[in-house]
Each structure stands twice: as structure tokens, then as C-alpha cells.
Amino acid sequence: MSSGPDDLADRLRGSGYRLTPQRQLILRAVEELGHATPDEVLARVREQASAVNASTVYRTLEVLQELGLVRHTHLSDRAPTYHSTREPEHFHLVCRKCQRVRSVEPDVATALVATLRSDHGFAVDLGHLAVFGHCLDCSPGETS
Template identity: 50%
Template sequence: MSSDAPPLAEVLRANGLRMTAQRQLVLDAVAALGHATAEQVHEAICGKVAGVNITTVYRTLDLLETLNLVAHTHLSHGAPVYHLAGDRGHVHLVCHRCGAVDEVSPEVFGDLRRSLEEQRGFLLDVGHVALFGICSSCETVNR
């Protein structure tokens, strides 16, 4: 979450929900991992506390998404990845070779956005886009 976002306990209370350690652990794991599948979040939590199963992680991620604290996106044909909702509005750069994920501002589509609006009257909404290619690290290795 962004630094100006209210604490999880406050958001939960405002929605008539109670604070649990599992909810905080899931949110903390998403924040620490950046872009992570539910399974990766589960692995990160299991290293800290026992007894949190994958079903709890999925349910918690769904709840956190409903509360607009996390969001998910599909970066490939695999499982969706979760990230903090404050990270909305960026373009994912996904490496075909190593799977690394980087981010750039949606402004990279500025010219395309203007062109589509002028020529077609189409308002492009770039919330989350995944562009696939080869990252600079993998390209350097192959030179």
C-alpha cells in the first residue's frame, strides 16, 4: 500500500470485519514480493508462521481485492499475480526467458492514446498491460 493508505485494521473495521494475523501476513507478503501468485504468497507466509493453508491465502487475497488493497493481473497464461492496489496504472514488462517483471508508466502509450482519440474517438484505458519481450539481463547474456 502507499504510505498514505490507512492501516489494514482500520480498513477492516470500517467494513465491519475483524483484523487477523493471517490477513496482515498476506498483505505484508504481497507488499514484500511485489508481483506474486497466491502460491508464492503462501510460501512466503509458511516461512513465518505455520497453519496458514492455501485456501486461507486465496480467500484473503479475494477479500483484500474487494477492499481495494490489492489487485491482480494476468501476466501470462499462468496464475494471476497480485500486487498492492496503490500500484495500479502501470505497464508490466515480462521477460520471456527469465520471467522477470519490470514496470513502466502508462505514459509510454501517450502517443498511441492521443492518436486513437483523435482518429477514432476511442479513449484508451491503460490500467494494467503486459508486454512480453527479452529483458536487458537476458539479452546481455546472449551477446
């Protein structure tokens, strides 16, 4: 499920960037990790290239997002979390107690998306949506 180097190189060149080994490593790390903060991406990249620094990871994630290769959402009140756009479109459910994150298909929100469009003239970008609450395992008074 990773982007081929030729595809990445073409997209970068088309936007005036070069394909560097660091950019390849960073995109591969995002794809392998699924949902990852910049620090988690940095840790993964440093397993293969210890000379990569945090500012390179942050700048590269911004470039990859501009190119539409990664997206970010806020799954906590800390750093953004990035995921590959090669993953199917989804939104996120985040348990405030155990921090578990579940990816949910957009079909689950069809009625909400339709209502927001028709009643409020608003087109939803579900890829950035994170819904916070408690999973059934952590909900007070709930049994699983």
C-alpha cells in the same frame, strides 16, 4: 511502504471484515514480494505462520483486491500475480524467454491511452496490462 495496521483495520471494518493476523501477514507478504503469485505469498506467510493454508491466501487476496489494497495481473499463463496498490501505478513488460518482468510507468503509454480513448471510446486500466515479447538480451538478432 506497508499499510499501517490501523488503515487496514479501518478498511476491513468499513466493508464488514475483521482484521486478522493472517490478513496482515498476507498483505505484508504481497508488499514485500512486489509481484507474487498466491503460492509465493503462501510460502512467505508460512515462514511466519505455518498454519495458514492456500484457501485462506486465495480468499484474503480476493478481499484485499475488493478493498483496493492489492491488484492482480497475468504475467504468465499460470496463476495471477498480485502487487500492492501502494506501489506507483505501472504496467508490465514480460520477456517470454527469460521471464523477466519490468514495471513501466504509465507515461510511456500516454499516446496509446489517448488514442484508445479518442478513437475507440475506451478507457484503459493500465494496472492490469502485461505486454509480452522479448527483452533485448533475448531478442533474436539483437545485441546489447
